[in-house]
Amino acid sequence: MAEQGQPARPTASERPAPSERPASSGSPAPSGRPAPSGRRALPRLPVVAVLGAGLLVGVLAGGPGAPRAASPPGVAASAVSVVAPADAVSSAWYCAGATDVRSGAASGRLLLVDSGGRAVRAAVRIVSDAGRSRSLAVVVAARSSATLPETVPGGAAWVGAEVTFDGGSASVEQETSGPLGATLQPCATAVSPSWYFASGETLVNATTTIILLDPGAAPAIVDLSFTTDEGREVPSELQGLVVPAGGMVVVPLRSRLRRRSYIATTVSTSSGSVVAWEVEAVARPAKGAVILGTKAALAPLADPASPFEGVVEVPGAPGASTRWWWPDGGTARGTSEVYRIYDPGARTARVSLSVALDEGSAEPFLLTVGPGQVATLPTSASARIPAGVPYGAFLHSLNGVPVVAERTLVASYPSSERGSVGVVGATLPATQWLLGAPRVGGDRLVGIAVAAVSGGRTAVRLDSLVSGSLVPVRGLGPLELSGDAPFVVDLAHLPEPLPGPLALVASHPVVASVQLADPGRAGGLTESLGTPVLPRG
Numbered sequence: 001m002a003e004q005g006q007p008a009r010p011t012a013s014e015r016p017a018p019s020e021r022p023a024s025s026g027s028p029a030p031s032g033r034p035a036p037s038g039r040r041a042l043p044r045l046p047v048v049a050v051l052g053a054g055l056l057v058g059v060l061a062g063g064p065g066a067p068r069a070a071s072p073p074g075v076a077a078s079a080v081s082v083v084a085p086a087d088a089v090s091s092a093w094y095c096a097g098a099t100d101v102r103s104g105a106a107s108g109r110l111l112l113v114d115s116g117g118r119a120v121r122a123a124v125r126i127v128s129d130a131g132r133s134r135s136l137a138v139v140v141a142a143r144s145s146a147t148l149p150e151t152v153p154g155g156a157a158w159v160g161a162e163v164t165f166d167g168g169s170a171s172v173e174q175e176t177s178g179p180l181g182a183t184l185q186p187c188a189t190a191v192s193p194s195w196y197f198a199s200g201e202t203l204v205n206a207t208t209t210i211i212l213l214d215p216g217a218a219p220a221i222v223d224l225s226f227t228t229d230e231g232r233e234v235p236s237e238l239q240g241l242v243v244p245a246g247g248m249v250v251v252p253l254r255s256r257l258r259r260r261s262y263i264a265t266t267v268s269t270s271s272g273s274v275v276a277w278e279v280e281a282v283a284r285p286a287k288g289a290v291i292l293g294t295k296a297a298l299a300p301l302a303d304p305a306s307p308f309e310g311v312v313e314v315p316g317a318p319g320a321s322t323r324w325w326w327p328d329g330g331t332a333r334g335t336s337e338v339y340r341i342y343d344p345g346a347r348t349a350r351v352s353l354s355v356a357l358d359e360g361s362a363e364p365f366l367l368t369v370g371p372g373q374v375a376t377l378p379t380s381a382s383a384r385i386p387a388g389v390p391y392g393a394f395l396h397s398l399n400g401v402p403v404v405a406e407r408t409l410v411a412s413y414p415s416s417e418r419g420s421v422g423v424v425g426a427t428l429p430a431t432q433w434l435l436g437a438p439r440v441g442g443d444r445l446v447g448i449a450v451a452a453v454s455g456g457r458t459a460v461r462l463d464s465l466v467s468g469s470l471v472p473v474r475g476l477g478p479l480e481l482s483g484d485a486p487f488v489v490d491l492a493h494l495p496e497p498l499p500g501p502l503a504l505v506a507s508h509p510v511v512a513s514v515q516l517a518d519p520g521r522a523g524g525l526t527e528s529l530g531t532p533v534l535p536r537g
Contacts, residue, residue, distance in 0.1 A: 079428040080315045081171075081186040083533040086116050088168030095174040095187035096160035096211040096248065096277040097313045098150050106178040106279070106311065108150035110161055110187075113436045113501045114140040115465060115533070116169030123164045124148060127213070128156030129250045140170065143465040145436070145501050150174075158250045160213045160277075163187070171531050173436040176313060180281055181419050181524060183313040184516060186436070186531045188277075191215060193269040195276035195316035198342040198374065198406040199422060200263035202254040203292060205305040206282040208263055210251040213275045214243040220272030222249075227264040227342070227374055228257060243274055259303060261292060264342040264374045264404075267316065276316040282420065284309045308410040310420030310525075317424055320344055320402030324395040324425030325511040327486050328449030328527070329355065331380040331387050335411045339377040341395065342404045343369040349401035353377060356451065356484040358390040369403060392451035392486035392511075395425060411525055419517070419525025429453045429509035430532035435502040446498070447515045450479070451486035452508055459507040462489070466500040473498065481510070504530065 084091035098108020114120050119141050127133045132152040140146045150159045163172045172187040200208035214220045224238040235256045243249045257263060267276045285305035290296045297304035320343075331337055343349045348371060354364040362384040369375045379385055395405050409421045435448065452458040458481040463470040475494045481487055491498065504512055511529070518524030 079532070080188050080190050080318055080424070081531045082189055082428065083115070083171050083434055083531050084168035084189075085534045085536045086167070086169045087536050091165045091168050091170060091189065092215070093163040093172035093187040093189055094160070094191070094213055094215055094275040095163070095172060096158075096213045096275065097183075097279045098159050098174060098176045099157060099178070106176040106180075106183070106313075108159060108174055108176045110148045110150060110163065111145055111173045111175065111436050111501070112138060112140050112148070112163065113145045113171045113173070113434060113465065114142055114169065115171070115434055115503050116142060116167065118142050118167070120170050121166045122170070125162045125246075126150055126152050127160050127162065127246065127248050128152045129158040129248050130154075130156045131244075131247060132156060133246075142468045143470060144467060145465065158211060158248065160211065160248050161187070162213075162215050169533070171434045171436055173528075176311075178311070180283065180309060180311040182516065182518070182526050183311055184514070184526045184528045185313055185315060186528065188275050188315045188318075190318040191273045191275055192318035193273050195267040195274070195318055196320065196342060196344050196404040197265040197276075197278045197314070197316050198340040198404050198424070199408050200253065200260075200265060200278060200280060201306070202257050202260045202263065203282075203306050204259075204289065204303045205285050206280065208253045209279045209281075210253065210265060210267065211277045211279065212241070212243045212249045212251065212267070213277070214245055214247060214272060215275065216245055216272055218245050218272055219243060220274045221270045222274060223268045223270065224251065225266045225268070226257060227262075227372055228260040229262045230260065232372060233257060240270075243272075261304075262374060262376070264340070264344075265316075266344050278314055278316060280312045280420075280422065282306045282309050282311070308420060310410070312408070312420050312422035314406070314422050314424055317404045320404050321427045322397040322400055322402050324405040324427060325429065325451065325453060326393040326407050326423060326425050327451035327511045327513050328390065328447075328488055328515070329379070329385075329393050329407065330390045331385055335380060335409065336378070337380040337407065337409045339379060339393070339395070340406050340408065341367060341369050341375045341377070343371060343373055343401065344404060345401060346371050347401045349403050350398045351375075351403060352396050352398055354394045354396070355379075355385060356392045356394070356486065357385070358485050360386070360389070362391075390449070390486055390488045392484060394453070394484070421525060421527045423513065423527055423529060426511040426529050426532075428532050429511050430534075431506045431509055432533035432535075433504040433510070433512045433530040434533060435504060435512065435514045435530040445492040445517045448489045448491060448502070448512065449486055449515070450481065450489070450504070450506070450510050450512045452481045452484050452506070452510050454508045455483055456508065457482055458510060460487075460510065461505045463503050463505075464498055464500040465503055470503060471499060473502070
């Protein structure tokens, strides 16, 4: 067993046996044939952490977290977003973390996608932290999409949205764009009494903001607690926060937690339920600033800055889980990649992070995470993962204690693609996924990563949703995955732009993600998981 604060000792792989892995749902398999060329290691990256040359496994002290979130029947406790089945009567989505499009700080827009065979009606309510809102009705045609700017009368510093469809097979994603970069995330379908975030920071040029949205008919009472590099922290001012019914409350952490290079957050309600999002924004450090990770930053009065600018926006995890997947990882020159594992419960977790390399093999990393603690694993500093080789990652709790896990990445010069990414792992492998916002146009590049979770051979098909039809992606035939190694599809080399959002169908359960990049633009890199589609009940 790896000791706390020490590098994990290499051991034999502890990936679960086939009987432990998710079973196929029996979806029809597309015809498989060898995958086309086009693999590439997409840059991946941590928003604030600056790490030494050697592998470091760090554990921060803290106390036990809030009670576990309840989960809907048939859905993993920490599945934040799922597409309701086609026969659902209705489905609801909740977004937060954008600003009014007129502010320019992080202008938000909603992408509504209908993957089903009939048009769906959507009731949309845009809400702000200032109490202003507006409502509108939208019809999304079958197998098509619609885009809405997030605006409220008079503008607002922060905005969110509630979207209710009159059926299933529909999804909502939120895109933001501003001076610090772009973000892309599926909105949440879960409402929970508890939410967890594994990463955050409040440096001189870095802020972390928690946004709480209450879509219910009664106010919610919320408490926030934290594990930081200063230990367990429960600021009295952040206990008993009232989130009004149908309203939104924004909590900037820097006003209460200054100069924290690590922050894990637990959101707990004593009354009602909320949806919680986190926004991490890092501005370019001032000229001559003390940089985090340098010797000067260790001085008692130092106020270090992060060297990496960018923005990350993620919904929280509505519950901890014993299994987390990421379909696309990789290290390359100019990139840094870190996994953060947060144990919000009262028991010590022993976890294994296994990596399935596109080429070769690697021993898993073993970590021990105490109650209320955070373990930090910088994989880009490890010789086990060759630079430039794509891989899929699987985190498994060996003793059944659930945790929350997030991969954070930073790409900077000399990488051709620069920016910050934070991806909370997937907990619900599926045979069908929606990838709502991928597109190729001008300098906007896109990559799709897919990884199987059950071994063997898995056939995968990608189609665009265009004007009521499923249209095969031109220049991309059916793909075939072998084992659990990922396949990264570089769509920038297709003969024509993608005409619409993507629907993925696989013969066995997979996890999938999408990455967008503006080459040469600081903050132009963003990545998110796709949204799994639940089968008909």
